[in-house]
Amino acid sequence: MTYENQDQEPAFVISVAARMVGLHAQTLRSYERLGLVTPERSRGNRRFYSREDIEQLRHVKSLLDAGVNLAGVEMVMKATERIAKLQEQIQSLEDEVYRLRRGRQQFLLSQPAGDEKRGMKKNDA
Numbered sequence: 001m002t003y004e005n006q007d008q009e010p011a012f013v014i015s016v017a018a019r020m021v022g023l024h025a026q027t028l029r030s031y032e033r034l035g036l037v038t039p040e041r042s043r044g045n046r047r048f049y050s051r052e053d054i055e056q057l058r059h060v061k062s063l064l065d066a067g068v069n070l071a072g073v074e075m076v077m078k079a080t081e082r083i084a085k086l087q088e089q090i091q092s093l094e095d096e097v098y099r100l101r102r103g104r105q106q107f108l109l110s111q112p113a114g115d116e117k118r119g120m121k122k123n124d125a
Contacts, residue, residue, distance in 0.1 A: 006051070008050050008051075008052055009050055009051075010039065010040035010048030010049060010050050010053075011048065011049070011050060011051070012048065012049045012050075012053075012054065013046065013047065013048060013049075014028055014029070014039075014046075014047045014049070016049075017039075017047075017049035017053065017054060017057065020054050021054060021057045021058055021061055022061065023057070023061060028047075028049075028057065031057065031060060032047070034070060034074060035074070036056070036057075036060050036070075036073065036074065036077060037049075037053050037056050037057055037060070038053075039053055056077075059077075060073055060077070063076060
C-alpha cells in the first residue's frame with residue numbers, strides 16, 4: 001500500500017504506540033472498538049499505528065485529561081474530521097475560482113481591442 005506521507009505509514013506495534021502515548025495497550029484496543037483510532041492490520045492481524053494515529057491518540061488523551069468524557073471525545077473527533085473535509089472542499093473551490101478567473105482574464109486579453117470595453121458589448125457598458 002502506498003501512503004501520501006510518512007506520517008500515514010503504519011510503523012508502531014501496539015506496545016510501542018501505548019508507551020509513546022502513555023496509555024495501556026488495552027486502552028488503545030478499547031479506543032479502536034469505539035472508532036477513535038483505526039490502526040492498520042497486518043496479514044497476521046497485528047495492529048500497526050502510524051504517526052498520525054499516535055497524534056490522534058494524544059489528542060484523545062488530552063481531551064480526556066481535560067475532563068471530556070468518551071462520548072464527548074467521539075463528538076469532537078467527528079467534528080474535527082468534518083471540519084478538515086470542509087477545509088479541503090473550500091481549498092478545492094478556491095482553486096477552481098482562481099482557475100476560472102485566470103481563464104476569463106486570458107480570454108479577455110485575447111479579444112481584439114476596439115471602441116468597446118474588453119469583453120463587453122456596447123449595450124453592457
